[in-house]
Amino acid sequence: MSLFSVNRYLGEDADRSILKTSQSQALLAKLQQKAKKKQRQTLIEQKRELPEEQHNVQNKRKADKIPSQWTSQHKKRRSEVLPLDVVDSEYCEEKRNKGSSVESLTAPVTGCDELEDTEGKESREGRVKNEPPKQPTEKTSAPMGFTVMGGSENKPVQKVHRVLPQWLAQPDMIQRDIKSNLVPVPDISGLCAALVKKLENNGIRHFFPVQAEVIPAILENTQGLLIGRGGYKPRDICVSAPTGSGKTLAFVIPITQVLMERVVCEVRALAVLPTKDLAEQVYKVFMSYAEGTTLRVAMLAGQRSFAAEQALLSEQRGNRRRSLVDIVVATPGRLVDHINKNSGLCLDHLRFLIIDEADRMIDSMHQFWLSQVAKAVYRSERESQTRTMSIFTRTDPAHVTAASLSPPQIPLQKLLFSATLTQNPEKLQQLGLYRPRLFSSTNSNSDNTPGAPAHKQDCFDFPKGLTEYYIPCTLSKKPLLILHCIQHMKLSPILCFTNSRKTAHRLFQLVQLFGGVHTAEFSSRLSPGERKKTLKKFEQGKIQLLVSTDAAARGIDINGVKCVVNYDAPQYIRTYIHRVGRTARAGKTGLAFTFLLAVQEKNFLQMVEKAGSPGINKQIVKPENLRSMEAQYQQILQELANVIKDEKTK
Numbered sequence: 001m002s003l004f005s006v007n008r009y010l011g012e013d014a015d016r017s018i019l020k021t022s023q024s025q026a027l028l029a030k031l032q033q034k035a036k037k038k039q040r041q042t043l044i045e046q047k048r049e050l051p052e053e054q055h056n057v058q059n060k061r062k063a064d065k066i067p068s069q070w071t072s073q074h075k076k077r078r079s080e081v082l083p084l085d086v087v088d089s090e091y092c093e094e095k096r097n098k099g100s101s102v103e104s105l106t107a108p109v110t111g112c113d114e115l116e117d118t119e120g121k122e123s124r125e126g127r128v129k130n131e132p133p134k135q136p137t138e139k140t141s142a143p144m145g146f147t148v149m150g151g152s153e154n155k156p157v158q159k160v161h162r163v164l165p166q167w168l169a170q171p172d173m174i175q176r177d178i179k180s181n182l183v184p185v186p187d188i189s190g191l192c193a194a195l196v197k198k199l200e201n202n203g204i205r206h207f208f209p210v211q212a213e214v215i216p217a218i219l220e221n222t223q224g225l226l227i228g229r230g231g232y233k234p235r236d237i238c239v240s241a242p243t244g245s246g247k248t249l250a251f252v253i254p255i256t257q258v259l260m261e262r263v264v265c266e267v268r269a270l271a272v273l274p275t276k277d278l279a280e281q282v283y284k285v286f287m288s289y290a291e292g293t294t295l296r297v298a299m300l301a302g303q304r305s306f307a308a309e310q311a312l313l314s315e316q317r318g319n320r321r322r323s324l325v326d327i328v329v330a331t332p333g334r335l336v337d338h339i340n341k342n343s344g345l346c347l348d349h350l351r352f353l354i355i356d357e358a359d360r361m362i363d364s365m366h367q368f369w370l371s372q373v374a375k376a377v378y379r380s381e382r383e384s385q386t387r388t389m390s391i392f393t394r395t396d397p398a399h400v401t402a403a404s405l406s407p408p409q410i411p412l413q414k415l416l417f418s419a420t421l422t423q424n425p426e427k428l429q430q431l432g433l434y435r436p437r438l439f440s441s442t443n444s445n446s447d448n449t450p451g452a453p454a455h456k457q458d459c460f461d462f463p464k465g466l467t468e469y470y471i472p473c474t475l476s477k478k479p480l481l482i483l484h485c486i487q488h489m490k491l492s493p494i495l496c497f498t499n500s501r502k503t504a505h506r507l508f509q510l511v512q513l514f515g516g517v518h519t520a521e522f523s524s525r526l527s528p529g530e531r532k533k534t535l536k537k538f539e540q541g542k543i544q545l546l547v548s549t550d551a552a553a554r555g556i557d558i559n560g561v562k563c564v565v566n567y568d569a570p571q572y573i574r575t576y577i578h579r580v581g582r583t584a585r586a587g588k589t590g591l592a593f594t595f596l597l598a599v600q601e602k603n604f605l606q607m608v609e610k611a612g613s614p615g616i617n618k619q620i621v622k623p624e625n626l627r628s629m630e631a632q633y634q635q636i637l638q639e640l641a642n643v644i645k646d647e648k649t650k
């Protein structure tokens with residue numbers, strides 16, 4: 001028997017399953033009622049058959065007003081007819097329903113005592129007032145009048161609404177429309193002239209909305225020796241803004257600004273990204289703004305040998321270790337390697353931990369990379385003092401008290417960025433955020449009161465300049481459709497996504513055999529060097545169709561993608577958002593097409609609508625528009641079969 005129950009919000013799917021459960025429970029209740037009715041009928045029939053002698057005993061007792069008692073003989077006989085609990089409760093109920101005197105039958109039976117407390121009493125009073133007998137309620141008739149210990153009860157499952165904590169329910173809002181909310185760079189205070197000049201040289205005279213909000217928020221907590229204002233620990237910052245909205249500069253600029261004032265070189269900023277390609281991209285941005293300053297940046301993503309990376313990190317001078325970098329950009333696996341192998345990466349002075357593509361990084365939390373970083377950051381005081389002569393101490397995060405803040409501290413501030421940041425507090429909790437502050441371009445809570453239930457699932461923002469379409473099609477027509485997009489709809493350059501490496505390769509081969517279209521593939525089949533070259537060619541407009549796996553779906557900033565095509569419909573909404581987000585970046589416009597099979601249409605459209613898409617338009621491509629290519633297509637399919645065969649033998 002459960003003493004209490006905890007109702008948990010399990011997402012919309014759970015709600016649906018609750019609905020299903022209540023439906024099945026209703027069905028069960030109906031069946032139980034039917035069974036009960038049948039039992040009652042049997043009972044009545046059996047009662048009629050009770051021996052004359054027993055009726056006489058009962059009648060005699062009633063007449064003499066003998067306190068109602070079951071004689072052992074009576075009990076025995078009743079139990080011979082039906083099991084005791086069934087007989088007693090049903091029989092009592094039957095009697096009561098008929099409005100007859102039930103005292104003689106109910107009094108000695110414990111299960112019926114319970115009934116007496118509630119319904120039985122009422123019915124007697126009712127009879128005194130000559131009121132008509134009441135119909136038994138659900139409670140009295142339920143299960144035979146006895147409280148079933150440990151049994152399953154037919155209670156409807158309570159629907160639990162999601163309730164967000166205040167910081168998630170009430171974010172600092174970021175304007176969605178980039179173009180009409182540009183903020184001139186000099187309007188943001190706290191940036192030195194050199195950095196403003198560098199921004200200008202890079203063609204940046206205005207900040208995008210996310211940058212205008214987040215840069216001051218990061219700068220406001222940093223003074224002098226990097227201790228929070230008034231000695232307090234700065235709040236962690238989470239940023240959820242659309243793809244291509246400029247999140248990278250939102251952390252690169254303030255971090256560069258803060259660290260430019262440092263005296264001693266130590267690792268003070270660590271940016272963690274899920275893939276090598278993304279790490280390299282962020283590394284390049286840091287490098288471009290660190291150029292001309294004394295700041296040093298290193299990348300730990302396995303692009304070089306471990307020893308080469310190690311040499312970048314620190315050098316030994318006598319018995320002292322000297323850091324050679326201020327900013328480290330890393331992938332989780334390589335980072336953990338360096339921490340565990342004690343390669344010279346010292347995180348004692350780490351001030352900023354940037355987690356880009358945060359939702360993906362949370363998913364990879366099973367790799368325990370964050371706990372390894374935390375271990376390296378909060379090493380015991382004694383241990384760290386033997387290695388570095390520091391005036392700072394760093395203690396494990398705990399409650400903030402006057403005592404805990406009295407020695408100088410280097411606070412560690414976490415900065416999370418994503419276009420699809422989860423709003424699941426349980427997932428975010430894994431990051432151990434300190435008084436987090438959310439900047440978001442969507443408010444998923446329709447009711448703005450703090451703690452009010454949010455009924456929607458995670459809802460995301462789409463780039464303003466993006467127009468979404470879907471094209472209903474059949475499996476065999478997909479290759480012709482992509483060619484139609486290039487040759488007749490003139491949509492190139494197209495970034496085309498497939499769900500697997502194999503499909504990407506086959507489609508690439510097929511389009512090549514067709515001829516007339518400059519095509520390339522982008523997947524883990526290629527080495528990092530080849531991938532880099534391919535992206536460069538695509539950016540230069542030398543490739544009309546780039547067929548890619550999801551390797552290029554997240555975070556990759558490719559200039560001039562006019563159109564994204566989902567050759568295979570993505571299974572998850574986050575994948576869709578990141579794929580289509582490779583176009584319509586930095587306030588520009590872009591098109592996204594998704595090829596949908598008839599069986600996929602309903603679910604896919606529902607998924608996109610639920611995620612907050614402003615609308616996805618239907619684009620029909622008539623079969624006659626593809627007919628001119630069909631004969632060649634059939635011929636090429638045969639050629640392709642031979643190419644595949646050759647490939648396999650090789």
Ligand SMILES: Nc1ncnc2c1ncn2[C@@H]1O[C@H](COP(=O)(O)OP(=O)(O)OP(=O)(O)O)[C@@H](O)[C@H]1O
Pocket residue numbers: 203204205206207208211241242243244245246247248249418419554555556557581585586
């Ligand atoms: N203030 C600005 N002015 C002009 N261009 C900008 C500005 N800020 C960023 N950009 C450009 O916008 C593009 C997108 O920026 P960025 O890659 O940072 O987007 P993002 O929000 O990180 O996207 P994603 O979520 O897809 O990773 C980049 O090419 C960047 O150079």
